[in-house]
Each structure stands twice: as structure tokens, then as C-alpha cells.
Amino acid sequence: MILELRDIRLPLPDFTLGLSATLPGPVTGIFGPSGAGKTTLLEIIAGLRRPASGTVTFATRLLDNPARRIYIPAHRRAIGYVPQDAALFPHLSVRANLLYGARRSSSSPTTLTLPAVTGTLDLHPLLDHPIHALSGGEKQRIAIARAILASPALLLLDEPLASLDRALKDRILPYLQRLRTAFGIPILYVSHHLDEIAVLCDHLLVLDRGQCTHIGPVSQLITPIDRPAFALR
């Protein structure tokens, strides 16, 4: 994966999101305090928000360039997005949720089939459950599986563990680690927990009040004793 953000600018109520960064992947963490602009950045990359200026390029494909009136809509980007609250479709079954975006995956690798993905994320027992009967952790795993089954070229995970308690986090983290090896989909992983990023990510971008303060390999930015080699305001 090479995701290139060049001179991205978007005024927000409290500050202006403004950054340039090249994210080599395969799994890049975006770290920062609440309200740093992490979700907004993901929404720009997913095509759910348009930057005021700047360009977004993914694997040589120009996705955004307001100056040249280029904007690839979200449904044509092949960029999966899993929000913090899972956002499962409440009127559909678990199976229908999982298969919602799977239509276009006929040409995708065989690793991205329903049995393969539900197997990896341990979802087989849940396929016939109603959405309202699922726990928070189950909902998150289904949301991640749903995004993967749409065969995204890039997967954006927006604090997928934020609403879960410690015990549940420890149970879901291994599933996320499996994603890396099982499907080979590049991932942008947003979190405000460095321990998650240290376990899952190769690169790290630190965002504070809409600005990129640090960027580099996780091994350089997070020391072995899990203490960041940077400080936030």
C-alpha cells in the first residue's frame, strides 16, 4: 500500500486539519488524543468527506483533488470503513449484513469468501442471530468481516476496540492480528491506545489538533518498554 496525502486541508470547528504524509503500510496506525481529527482523516480517505484542498492518492489512483474537481465517490473507491460503533444494518440479518458488499467480489481472491472470513473471525455460530442480540465485540467482528467481504483495496478501522472493556479487547486483538496474515489487505488502524498500535502496526502517524506531529516505523516511535518516543500536548 502507498497512500499519499498531500497538503490536505479541511477547516473544522476547533482547528484546521492540515497534513501531508506518505503511508507505506501494510498496517499503519493513526494515533492521537480524542478530537485530534483522526476520524475526519479517515472519512476523507473513505470519500465520505471532501477536503477543502490537497490530494489523496492510493496506489497511484488519484481519489481527491478539489483544485482539479476530482472526487471519486465513496462507493467507487473500494476502501472499506469500520466505524467505532460498528454501524450494522439493524433491519438485516447477520448473514445479510456480511454479504451486503460482497456482490462485487466475484473476481476477488478465494480467501475473501464468506466461509473463509467467518472462519477467521469465528463468526459461524452468529450467522443466524438477530443483530440486536449481539454483544459489542460480536458486532465489531461482524462489521470488520462485512468490510473485508467487499474486497477492499484498503481497510480503515476507526478505533474498533474503543467501546469494549479490557477483557473483550484482549479477546478481539488476536482476531485483528489474524487479519494481517490471513487476507493481506492494507489497513489504517486508528486508536488512542499505543499498546494496540504496537501489536498491530508497522508504521505510525501521530495526529494532534489536525497536524501530523510524528510519522515513521512503529519500532522507532514506540520503544520496547511501550513508552512513546514523542509527547503530546
Next chain:
Amino acid sequence: MIDHGDWPIIVLTLRAAALSTLFILPPGIALAWLLARRDWPGKSIVETAVALPLVIPPVATGLILLRLFGRHGPLGAFLTGTLGIEIIFTPRAVVLAAAVMSFPLLVRTARVAFAEVPSRLEQIALTLGASPWRVFATITLPLARRGILAGALLAFARALGEFGATILIAGNIPGHTSTIALAIYSLIQLGRDAAALHLLAISLGIAFLAVWASEFFIRSRRP
């Protein structure tokens, strides 16, 4: 018991209300979605104009329709001259009056239903590769369906009782354009109060069922 002579009036009324509701559903749903989900120039003016039949006297709405759809009106001249379709003083006028008078109720209820659908779900559907049309058909519409159904039932109930605009553009021709509301008026004019009360009871029964069903769907809407 329903009198033998009441049946044509009841059937005409139910058919006109059902047809008017069916006709306003597509434009009503489209407009409700546009009002709930999009910002566009003139939105507040359209919003106000759509609500006008709720507040201006129904007879005034009837007069506007008479001017528009009369033989010399801009729409009436086109419909009669080009397509050979007569509106005024035909059963079509009953449907037209009911449609115009009940349109605001459908739009206002459906707009609230659309506004309650979390836009987050629509965004996620887009990122899963669904086109905006597919998102509307598979996410927005199903999640708003109870509110839309409630609005349609409310519009149907309003159409059943329409009087002021109908009497102006459809007249009160027995067996042709005379609905329950118009027939009650005629019967009172003729001093046949018992027959009028009989129709009133029937009218109350149908309207009660429609409004009750509408309230049921509004209350049972998903959180």
C-alpha cells in the same frame, strides 16, 4: 348496517382516497427525502408551499385548482386540448383534490422518518460499494418504511374526509363525484338527518381505523 344506496358512495370515497394516496406516494417520498437529506436553494420555500394546504381554507385550495385545471387554466387547457383528459367535475377531480389536500401530511411524516435514519448507516453502505440508489432502496427506505406507511395512512384518512376543495372542483354529482363527506352535506341540506348520521357513523369508523393504524406505525417505529 350499511344501506344498499350507501355502497356506491362508500366505494367511490375509498377508491378516490386510495388512488390519491397511491399517486402522491412517489413524489411525496422523493420530496420528503430531499427535504430530510439535502440542502438546496429554495428548500424552505418549497417546504412552506407544500404545507399551505394544511392552513389555507380548503375552498381556497379548490379555487386554485379550479383556475389551474379548468378548461381555460394552464394545466386544464393542456390536459383537455392535447391529451383529451377532462378533470373538473369528474371523479378525477375528487382524486386530485384529495391528493393535493393530503400531500402535506404524507411529506411531513415521511420527512421525519427519513431524518431518523442514521446517515452513518448510509455512509457505511456506500463504502461497501453500494450505489446511492442501492443505498436508498436497501437501507434508507426499509428503515423509514414505518414512518412512510404512517404518513400514507394519515394521507388516506385525510383524503376520506376531504370536502372544501372537492365540492368546488368535482361538484356534488350523485353516483359520479359524490363522496361520503359531500353526501352528508347533501343529506343535511335535504333534512334527511338520520341518513346523514348513518353515513357519518360509517365515515367515523373508516377514519378511526386509518388513523389508529397510522398511530400504530408511528409508535412502533424502530428507535
